[in-house]
Amino acid sequence: KVIIFFLFNRYRKGEVIYDQLRKIGAGVDWDRACFMMDPKITRAVTHAFIVMHEKGIIYRSNRLVNWCCILRSAISDIEVDKMELSGRTLLSVPGYLKKIEFGVLISFAYQIENSDEEVVVATTRIETMLGDSAVAVHPEDNRYKHLIGKNCIHPFLQRKLPIVADSFVDMEFGTGAVKITPAHDHNDYEVGVRHNLAFITCFTDDGNMSEQCGEFKNMKRFEARDAVLEALKKKGLFRGKSDNPMVVPLCSRSKDIVEPILKSQWYVRCNHMAQRAIEAVEKGHLKIIPDFHVATWRKWLENIRDWCISRQLWWGHRIPAYFISVDDPKIPAGTSDNNDYWVSAQNEAEAVKKAARKFDISEAKVSVKRDDDVLDTWFSSGMWPFEIFGWPEKTADLNKFFPGTLLETGHDILFFWVARMVFMSQELTGKLPFQEVYLHAMIRDAHGRKMSKSLGNVIDPLNVIHGVSLTQLNKILESGNLDPKELKTAKEGQARDYPNGIPECGTDALRFALINYTSQSRDINLDVLRIQGYRFFCNKIWQASRFTLMQLRSNFVPAEKFCLPEKISILDRWILSRLSYAVESSNNGMSSYHFSRVTTVLYNFWQYDFCDIYIEGCKPMFADGENPNGAMVARKVLFECLETGLRLLSPFMPFITEELWQRLPPRASKEQPESLCVAPYPEAEQYTFRDEALENRVAHAMHIVKTVRSLRSDYGLTAKSKTELYIIFENSSEVIEMEDLIPLITTLTSSSKVSLLTANKIQQMPSDSVQVVVSATCKISLLLKDIIDVPKEITKLTDREEKLMAQLQKLEETMSNPSYSKVPLGIRNNNAEKIASLLAESKHLNEAIIALKNSLA
Numbered sequence: 114k115v116i117i118f119f120l121f122n123r124y125r126k127g128e129v130i131y132d133q134l135r136k137i138g139a140g141v142d143w144d145r146a147c148f149m150m151d152p153k154i155t156r157a158v159t160h161a162f163i164v165m166h167e168k169g170i171i172y173r174s175n176r177l178v179n180w181c182c183i184l185r186s187a188i189s190d191i192e193v194d195k196m197e198l199s200g201r202t203l204l205s206v207p208g209y210l211k212k213i214e215f216g217v218l219i220s221f222a223y224q225i226e227n228s229d230e231e232v233v234v235a236t237t238r239i240e241t242m243l244g245d246s247a248v249a250v251h252p253e254d255n256r257y258k259h260l261i262g263k264n265c266i267h268p269f270l271q272r273k274l275p276i277v278a279d280s281f282v283d284m285e286f287g288t289g290a291v292k293i294t295p296a297h298d299h300n301d302y303e304v305g306v307r308h309n310l311a312f313i314t315c316f317t318d319d320g321n322m323s324e325q326c327g328e329f330k331n332m333k334r335f336e337a338r339d340a341v342l343e344a345l346k347k348k349g350l351f352r353g354k355s356d357n358p359m360v361v362p363l364c365s366r367s368k369d370i371v372e373p374i375l376k377s378q379w380y381v382r383c384n385h386m387a388q389r390a391i392e393a394v395e396k397g398h399l400k401i402i403p404d405f406h407v408a409t410w411r412k413w414l415e416n417i418r419d420w421c422i423s424r425q426l427w428w429g430h431r432i433p434a435y436f437i438s439v440d441d442p443k444i445p446a447g448t449s450d451n452n453d454y455w456v457s458a459q460n461e462a463e464a465v466k467k468a469a470r471k472f473d474i475s476e477a478k479v480s481v482k483r484d485d486d487v488l489d490t491w492f493s494s495g496m497w498p499f500e501i502f503g504w505p506e507k508t509a510d511l512n513k514f515f516p517g518t519l520l521e522t523g524h525d526i527l528f529f530w531v532a533r534m535v536f537m538s539q540e541l542t543g544k545l546p547f548q549e550v551y552l553h554a555m556i557r558d559a560h561g562r563k564m565s566k567s568l569g570n571v572i573d574p575l576n577v578i579h580g581v582s583l584t585q586l587n588k589i590l591e592s593g594n595l596d597p598k599e600l601k602t603a604k605e606g607q608a609r610d611y612p613n614g615i616p617e618c619g620t621d622a623l624r625f626a627l628i629n630y631t632s633q634s635r636d637i638n639l640d641v642l643r644i645q646g647y648r649f650f651c652n653k654i655w656q657a658s659r660f661t662l663m664q665l666r667s668n669f670v671p672a673e674k675f676c677l678p679e680k681i682s683i684l685d686r687w688i689l690s691r692l693s694y695a696v697e698s699s700n701n702g703m704s705s706y707h708f709s710r711v712t713t714v715l716y717n718f719w720q721y722d723f724c725d726i727y728i729e730g731c732k733p734m735f736a737d738g739e740n741p742n743g744a745m746v747a748r749k750v751l752f753e754c755l756e757t758g759l760r761l762l763s764p765f766m767p768f769i770t771e772e773l774w775q776r777l778p779p780r781a782s783k784e785q786p787e788s789l790c791v792a793p794y795p796e797a798e799q800y801t802f803r804d805e806a807l808e809n810r811v812a813h814a815m816h817i818v819k820t821v822r823s824l825r826s827d828y829g830l831t832a833k834s835k836t837e838l839y840i841i842f843e844n845s846s847e848v849i850e851m852e853d854l855i856p857l858i859t860t861l862t863s864s865s866k867v868s869l870l871t872a873n874k875i876q877q878m879p880s881d882s883v884q885v886v887v888s889a890t891c892k893i894s895l896l897l898k899d900i901i902d903v904p905k906e907i908t909k910l911t912d913r914e915e916k917l918m919a920q921l922q923k924l925e926e927t928m929s930n931p932s933y934s935k936v937p938l939g940i941r942n943n944n945a946e947k948i949a950s951l952l953a954e955s956k957h958l959n960e961a962i963i964a965l966k967n968s969l970a
Contacts, residue, residue, distance in 0.1 A: 133574055138620055138767045140790065145510075147501045149493055150430070157500035158493045159433045159459060161541055166434065166457040170382050170540065171422070173434075175450040177302050178421050180374035182320030182334075183207050183367035186425035187378060189489055191529040193371050194363040200356030206335060207369050208320070213335045218357035219342065220288070222350045223248060223265035223274065232257070232265060232276070233352050234292040237359055239345075240338040243326040244315035245274055247293040249304055252278035254289050268348050269341075270327045277308045296375040314375055318425075334372075377450035378423035379432060379486070386536040387414040393535065393545055400549045402706045406524055413528045420533075422489045429487030433457050435464035437471070440478045456481070495533035498546035505541075517547040524552040524635060551706055553631060559610065559640040560939025569603030570610060577644060580617030583607060615641055621766035622647035625712060628765055632709035638939065650720060651769050654762075657724045658773045661751045664735055664744075665778065673782040675753045677802060678746050683853050685750045687811050688727040689802035691718060692754050697797040699761050715762055723754055726815065730857045752777070757795050764794075813847075813891075814854045820887045821862040821895070827910065827961035828901055835865035837896040839878045845871050847890060883964040907965050914958040921951045 127148070134141070147154065165171040178187040196204075203212035219239045222231040232248055248265050250257035257276070265274040274293075281304060282291050295305025296312045305312055315326050322332045328344075329337045345351045362371040391414050393399040394407060401407050423432065437447065437454045447454025456471060458464035461481060469476040493500070498520075502511035516538070522531060531550055538546035557563055558570040565571065569590060576586070586607050590600060618641070626644040630637040677689070695718040702711035731747050734740055756777055763770040767790060774789040786792040817840060830836065838858070842848050848869045851858075859867045870878060882894040897903070924944055927933065933941070 136578060136620060137574060138624060140767075145501070149490070153503060154493060154500055155430060157496055157504050158430045158488065160505050161496060161537070162433050162488070162492075163457040163459070164541065165381065166455075171457075172380055172382065173377065173450060173452040173455055174380050174419075175375060175377045176380070176421070177296075177299055177373045178376050178378055178423075179362070180316075180318075180372045180376070181364040181367055181369050182316070182318070182372065183369040184364065184426070185318045187376060187421060187423055188364060188366075188371070189421075189491060189529065191491075191526065192365045194365045196361045196363055197358075198361060199358050204361070207367055208333070209335055213338070213370075215361050216357055216359055217354050218287075219354050220352040221345050222352055223292075224268070224350075225260065226264040226266050226273065228263075230260070232260065232290045233288045234290050235287050236292055237357055238297075238338075239341050240322070240329075240334055241294045241297050241315060242292060242341065243269065243322065243329060243337070244294045244297050244313045245292050246272075246295060246305065246311040246313055247274050247308065248276050249279045249282050249291045249293050250276060250289060251282040251284045252280060254282070254284045256289060268350055269329070269344065270325075275308075275310075277304070277310075279304050279307065297373050299373060302373075302375075312375055316372055316374060318374075320369075320372070376423075377448075378421050379434065379484075381420040381422055381492075381536075383417045383420050383536065386540055387417045387532075389539050390414055390532055390535045393539075398548070399535065399545055401527075402549060402551045406527060406552055409524075409527060410532070414532065420489075422492050423484075423486045424489050425485075426487050429490065430493055432484040432486050432488055433459065434484045435461065435468070435481035436484065437468040438480045438482070439468075439472055439474065440480070441472075441474055444472055444474070491529055491533050492537075494530055495537040496541070498534055498538060499542055515542075515546070516544050519549045519551060520547045521551045521553065523555055525555055527552060554635055554637045556627075556637045556639050558939075559638055560937045561636065561638045562937075562939075569606035572615075572639065572641070574623060576615050577618050577623050577641060578620050580615055582614040583611055584614075586611060586614065611641070616645050616648075618644045618648045619651060619768075621651055621769050624767075625650070625716075625765050628708050629712040629716075630709070650716065651766065653724055654719055654766075654769060655773070657719065657728060658755060658759075658776070660728055661755045662776060664731075664748055664751060666748075669748060669752070669778055671749070671752050671756070671778060671780045673780050674799075675749065678749070680742065681746055681750075682743055683807070684727060684730045684857060685746055686802070686804060687807050688722060688750060688754055689800075690804040690808055691722040692757060693797070693800040693803040694718075694808075695722075695761060696757065696795045696800045697803075699795070700797055703794075712765060715758070715765070719758060719762070723758065726811075726857075726861070727754070730860055733856075733860055756780075757800070759789065760792055760795050763789050763792075810850050810854065811857075814851060814858055815861075817887055817891065817893060818858060818861045820885060821864075821893055824883070824885055824893070824895060824961060824964070825863070827958065828897065828906055828965075829909075830863075830900070832863045834900055835863060836900060837879075837882075838862055838864040838867045839870055839882065839894040839896070840867065841870045841872055841875055841878070841892050841894065843872050843890040884967065885960060885964050903965050907962055910958050910962050910965070914955060914962070917951050917955050917958065921948065921955070924948055924951070 131143075131146075162171060179190065179193055180186075181188050198216035200216050201214065202216045204215055206213045215237070218235045218237055220233055220235040221239070221242070222233050224231050232250075234248060236242065245267065250261065252258075252261070260276045261278045263276050265276060266272075267274060277293075281300065282289065293301045293304050293310065294313075294315075295301045295310050296314045297316070302312075304310070313325055315323050316334055317323050320334050322329045322334060322337045324330050326332075326337070329340055332340060342351070363369070364371055390399075391411055394401060394410060401410060434455050434457045436449060437456060439446075456464050456467040458467055461483065464481045464483075465476050465479050468479045468481055472479070496504070498517060499511060499515045502508055502515050504511055504515075520531065520534075527550075534546045538544060556572075558572075562570060569586075573581075573589075587604055590603050590607070595603060622644050625647045626639075627637070629647075630639070695714050698714040699711045702708060702714070728751075731751070734744055734747065738744070756774070759770045759774045759777075763774075771789045774792075779785045821838060825834075825836070840851065840858075842851075848871055851869055855867050855869070858864070868878075878894055879896050879898070882896045882898075884892055884894045886892045924947060928941075928944060928948075
C-alpha cells in the first residue's frame with residue numbers, strides 16, 4: 114500500500130511539473146517522457162553497476178559519510194546545506210524541544226598518564242570527545258615534543274589516548290593540540306588511518322549515544338552535549354568557552370544536523386574518470402558556457418574524492434550486490450566491508466553462480482543476501498543521456514539521439530550531475546554525452562535571498578502567469594508543513610514583498626524576464642514587478658500589431674521576398690536599418706549563448722524603434738492621406754518589420770507571437786509554414802539594409818526629442834498643447850543633417866512648428882522662449898508664451914523640488930544610521946536607486962526653473 118501511495122503521489126506531482134512545463138511553453142517530445150524508476154532505466158542501472166563493479170571501479174569500503182539521523186541514511190554532498198555562523202547561535206534541531214547551542218569552542222583538558230601534566234584541546238562538538246582515540250600535535254612543536262608517544266587518560270571511559278605527531282596540526286591555532294575522533298571527522302579519519310588508531314563510533318543511526326559511550330549511552334546526542342560539559346566541569350577539566358565562527362551542515366530535507374559517521378558503503382573510483390573529464394574540457398571537446406565555470410570544473414575534479422553511492426532509503430534503485438556466506442570450514446567468514454565477499458548480479462541465482470566460481474566451490478555451499486541499500490539518485494541520473502534511449506541495447510533511438518549536442522542546466526549541479534553524466538557516459542559508452550553545457554543562473558528573490566518555504570518567498574511560476582492574491586498565497590503556506598513560528602515569519606515575508614498579491618503577468622512576460630536575467634552571472638534576483646513590466650511590453654506588441662493590421666487593409670498581399678523600393682522615405686530607411694541590426698544582433702547573441710543581449714536588442718527594437726518612433730512617425734501620413742505612394746511603401750515596411758519582428762521574438766514569447774503571426778496576411782508563397790514555431794528564423798544575409806550613418810543622425814534627433822519631451826513634462830504640457838520649437842546648432846553641417854528629420858521631430862515633440870538655426874542666427878528666435886542645453890553643440894528653445902503662466906509654473910516647480918529634497922534628506926538620514934549595514938542588501942540597493950532617481954529628477958526641475966526664470970529676464 115505504501116508503494117502504491119508513493120507511485121500515486123509521484124504521478125500526481127509529476128503532472129504538476131508537466132503542467133508547469135506545458136504552460137511555460139516547453140517544446141519537448143512528450144512521448145519519450147521517462148520516470149527514473151521505469152523498467153528500462155532499472156535494467157540499465159543494474160547493468161552499469163555490474164560492469165563497473167567487475168572492473169573494480171565500484172568497490173566496498175568502510176568510510177565516513179554524511180549521515181542524517183532523522184532520515185537514517187547517508188546523503189550526498191548536494192543534499193547538505195551549509196549554514197554560516199559568526200559566533201554563538203541557538204538553533205532549532207528536529208526532535209529537541211529546546212534550541213541547541215552552536216558556534217562556540219569548548220576547551221577542556223586531558224590528563225597525561227602517570228603525570229601531573231595535562232594537554233588542553235578544543236572542540237565545537239564536545240559530545241564527540243566520547244569517540245576520541247588520540248591527541249595529535251605537530252612534530253616540530255617544542256611545547257609537546259616530550260609528550261609524543263605518551264598517553265592521555267579519557268576521563269569517562271578509562272581509555273588510553275596516544276599522543277601522536279602529525280604535520281597536519283597547525284601549531285598557531287588554539288593550543289596546538291588537537292583531539293582526534295577518526296569515526297566522526299574527515300581530517301581525523303585521515304590521521305586515524307596514518308597512525309592506525311581506533312575508530313570509535315559514538316552515535317547510533319538515529320542520533321543517540323552508542324554503547325561505547327559509558328555513562329552517556331542511549332542519550333540523545335545534543336542532550337549528551339550538555340551532560341558531557343557538566344561532567345567535565347565537575348571533574349575540573351573544563352577550561353573555557355568562546356565564540357567561534359563555523360559552518361553547520363544541515364540536511365536539506367529534514368533540517369537535521371548532519372553527522373560524519375563511519376559506514377560500510379559502496380564507492381566509485383573517480384580519479385581516472387575525473388582526469389578524462391578535465392581533458393575533455395581542456396582539449397575543447399566539451400565546452401562549458403559561461404566559461405568562468407571552467408575554473409570550478411577543474412578545481413572540483415582535480416580534488417575529487419571517491420563517490421559514495423549507497424543510500425539507506427526504501428525507495429530507489431536497489432543495489433544489485435550480494436554478500437556471500439560460504440558453508441566451508443576452509444574458507445573464513447567475511448565481513449560486510451570486505452569487497453572480496455561481494456558479487457554483483459542481475460538476480461540471486463546468477464549471484465550464487467558467480468560466488469561459487471569466485472571461491473571455487475559448489476553452488477550448494479553458497480548462500481547470498483542482497484544489499485538492502487539503494488543507489489544514490491545521481492548514479493542513475495548520471496546515465497540519463499543514454500539510458501533513456503534503451504542502453505545497453507543498441508536501439509535505433511540510441512543510435513539517432515546519443516550523444517546529444519547541448520545540455521542546459523543550473524550551475525549549482527555542475528559537479529553533482531553534469532560531471533557525473535560525463536563520467537558515466539565516457540566510462541560506459543566511450544563517448545561524451547554532449548558537446549556543450551550551458552549553465553543558467555540560480556533564481557533568488559528580489560532581495561537576493563535563496564527561495565525558501567520558511568521565508569515565504571518561493572514563487573510558483575503558475576502564480577506569476579495567472580496572478581494570485583495575498584490571501585491565496587497565505588493559504589498555500591497553510592497547506593504546507595511549516596511550524597507555527599515559521600508560518601508566521603513566512604506570512605510576514607509575503608505581506609512585505611507582495612502586499613497586493615502577484616499580478617497576472619502571463620507566460621510570455623515570465624519567459625522574457627527570465628531570459629533577460631541571464632546577463633547576471635550566478636544568481637537571478639527575481640523581481641515580479643520587472644516581469645509585470647514585460648507584460649506591459651506584450652501590450653505594446655499587441656497594439657503595434659493591431660495598428661499595422663488596420664493599415665494593411667484586406668487587399669494587402671506581401672511579397673515573397675521584401676525588396677527595397679526605389680522611392681523610400683528617410684524614416685522607412687531608418688527602421689529597415691534598425692531591423693537589419695536587430696536580425697544580425699539576434700543571430701550573434703543566439704549563436705554565442707548571450708541570450709540577454711538578444712532580449713535587450715528585441716525589446717529596444719519593438720519598444721523604441723518600431724513603436725515609439727516609426728509607428729508614431731507614420732501616423733500623420735496615414736491620417737492625412739496626402740501621400741498615397743509613401744503610405745503604400747510604409748505599409749510594406751510595416752509588414753516586414755512586424756512579421757520579421759515576430760519571428761525574432763518567437764523563441765522568447767511563443768504565445769503572443771504565434772497568435773499575432775497567424776493573423777498576418779500570408780506572403781505570396783506556396784510554402785507558408787503552418788506555425789510560427791517552425792518558420793525559419795530571420796538570417797542576417799536576408800536583411801542588408803543597414804545604414805549606420807543614418808542611424809547616428811536619427812539617434813541625435815531622438816536625443817533632442819527626449820530633451821524636449823522632458824522639458825514639456827516638467828511644465829505639465831500635454832500632446833494637445835502645441836509649442837513652437839527652435840533647435841540651435843553651432844554649425845550649419847548639423848542643420849543640414851537634421852533638415853529632412855524635421856517632420857519626425859515635429860510629430861514626436863508635439864510641436865506646431867520646428868525651426869533649425871545656427872548659433873549666429875539666434876537673434877531670429879523670440880526673446881521670451883525657454884532654453885535648455887542638449888549637448889555641447891546643440892540647445893533647444895520652446896516658445897511658451899500664452900501657453901503657461903510662467904511665474905505660477907516657477908512656484909509649482911519650486912514646491913515639487915522642495916518635496917523631493919525632503920524625501921532625499923529622509924533617505925540619507927536613514928542610510929547614515931550606524932545600524933543601516935544590517936538592512937537586507939535588496940532594500941539597500943532599492944534605497945540607492947531611489948536616491949539616484951531623486952537626484953536626477955531634482956536636476957531636471959532645477960534646469961526647468963532656471964530656464965523659466967531666464968525667459969522672464
